Amino acid sequence: MGYLSILEVKNQTIELYKKLHQSHDLHSFICFGSTYEDCMPYVDIDNKGYHIKCYERGKLIQDNVTSSIDELLC
Numbered sequence: 001m002g003y004l005s006i007l008e009v010k011n012q013t014i015e016l017y018k019k020l021h022q023s024h025d026l027h028s029f030i031c032f033g034s035t036y037e038d039c040m041p042y043v044d045i046d047n048k049g050y051h052i053k054c055y056e057r058g059k060l061i062q063d064n065v066t067s068s069i070d071e072l073l074c
Contacts, residue, residue, distance in 0.1 A: 006033050
């Protein structure tokens with residue numbers, strides 16, 4: 001199964017976020033690819049699927065994985 005690229009996921013996320021008419025910057029909530037900030041969730045993609053990961057003090061504390069782009073964007 002092929003997955004969207006990180007750029008495609010980011011663009012779809014931005015388009016959905018614009019529909020919410022939020023005044024906050026999306027990047028204050030989530031990153032794409034990786035992050036160096038503690039407790040900042042980020043989206044990553046590998047052969048297992050789409051991941052939402054979160055690190056605290058260098059330790060992985062969350063790694064939710066799905067093969068569905070719809071589930072990821074919910």
